[in-house]
Amino acid sequence: MNTMHSTTNTTMRALSQDVLGGPEVLKVMEVPRPQPRPNEILVRVRAAGLNPTDWKHRAHPAFLGAPPFVLGWDVSGVVEAVGIGVARFAPGDEVFGMLPYPFGHGSHAEYVAAPARVFARKPAGVDHVQSGALPLVSLTAWQALVETAHVQPGQRVLIHAAAGGVGHVAVQIAKARGAYVIGTASAGKHDFLRGLGADEVIDYRETDFAETVKDVDVVLDTIGGDHSVRSLRVLRPGGIVVSILPVGSSEFPEEAERLGVRAVRMLVDADHTGLEAIAELVEEGRLRATIAGTFPLADAAEAHALGETGRTTGKLVLTM
The missing domain is CATH 3.90.180.10 (Medium-chain alcohol dehydrogenases, catalytic domain)
Structure with a gap:
């Protein structure tokens, strides 16, 4: 024993x-x-x-x-x-x-x-x-990007805190869906993110993403607070911000309505179907x-x- x-x-x-x-x-x-x-x-x-x-x-x-x-x-x-x-x-x-x-x-x-x-x-x-x-990070990213935002090949996806637990998995899932991926992270993590397939990386300490990024289809917000609201402003019409922080200010949905975009808050939920899709990506060498x-x-x-x-x-x- x-x-x-x-x-x-x-x-x-x-x-x-x-x-x-x-x-x-x-x-x-x-x-x-x-x-x-x-x-x-x-x-x-x-x-x-x-x-x-x-x-x-x-x-x-x-x-x-x-x-x-x-x-x-x-x-x-x-x-x-x-x-x-x-x-x-x-x-x-x-x-x-x-x-x-x-x-x-x-x-x-x-x-x-x-x-x-x-x-x-x-x-x-x-x-x-x-x-x-x-499991938790990959189901979060899968449910946000695939089930909620329906990421399509060629779409522009912005992922906040892209080197974190959820973020670094989300980069790989978005790439596996054929998206163009922009990630925010401190400068020391940019090579890591490029290695995962990120097409563009932004040093959030030096650059305000809301000033430099535009025409985004999907934002994965892993930070919450004013990030959620500011992320709405980089979307193209009909785009979506999915925040994995389930609570926050009413300004988020109100601003989305004003801009003609979508604002969704979600909590990850246990699901074997999503897990099986994730296991397949792992076995194909597309997710680690x-x-x-x-x-x-x-x-x-x-x-x-x-x-x-x-x-x-x-x-x-x-x-x-």
């Missing part, structure tokens, strides 16, 4: 917290191991990505309210057991997925039980760290997560602190 795992079949190690606060509130604890209910699978977690939503929920009441809770939505691992009625998977299958957002959290643990339909088969040819980094660092569960506080600097390129991943 792997010595990293709990010694009994009824408990597991999980990253929990009793209070809201800084990274220091995170603790590795022994907790009951979940059992798969009908239509659920129990997955032994091998890797689980970290996302900005993890540190937001760790520190603020947000959607989940008060702890105790185990955070984490990304997961890659191996099916340990299946509940009644699960036809898609069997024990031993390698899977990846995003737990239902926001209330399905709990992947920063040795095991997680969740609906079978939020998982897909892990892409062939990549390790669990890679597939554990992808850049890993900014991997951390064992015991060092999760360090990973949170690093993520909160907002300066990492790509994704941080916890390994079990």
Whole structure:
């Protein structure tokens, strides 16, 4: 038996917290191991990505309210057991997925039980760290660009914070759809973005995108605030800004109406169909997560602190 795992079949190690606060509130604890209910699978977690939503929920009441809770939505691992009625998977299958957002959290643990339909088969040819980094960011980008904005070949797509978790995946998805991609990032990340296929990069510290970019069909806004409203002004008539920040000022929809463009706010949603499309892109070599660092569960506080600097390129991943 792997010595990293709990010694009994009824408990597991999980990253929990009793209070809201800084990274220091995170603790590795022994907790009951979940059992798969009908239509659920129990997955032994091998890797689980970290996302900005993890540190937001760790520190603020947000959607989940008060702890105790185990955070984490990304997961890659191996099916340990299946509940009644699960036809898609069997024990031993390698899977990846995003737990239902926001209330399905709990992947920063040795095991997680969740609906079978939020998982897909892990892409062939990549390790669990890679597939554990992808689900939340790639589903966010896929749902924004493909399902909401319907990006078409030749369209001009502007991606804010293009070197971040969602951003660097969105660049690759937009390129895979045949778009002309413009990304904003600090100067040190421009070569990285060109390597992912970005056609144009803007140093947001030196240049105001709203002054220099125009005739854009789709903007992916990963920042919110006044970025959302200012992004509307670079669109061509009928263009769309998709903001992945679900709340904000009423100025965003009002300004869109005035300009004859569209403003949409969205939250990512668990979906195996999108995951299967993402796995296909991975297997074709057209999508890869850049890993900014991997951390064992015991060092999760360090990973949170690093993520909160907002300066990492790509994704941080916890390994079990």
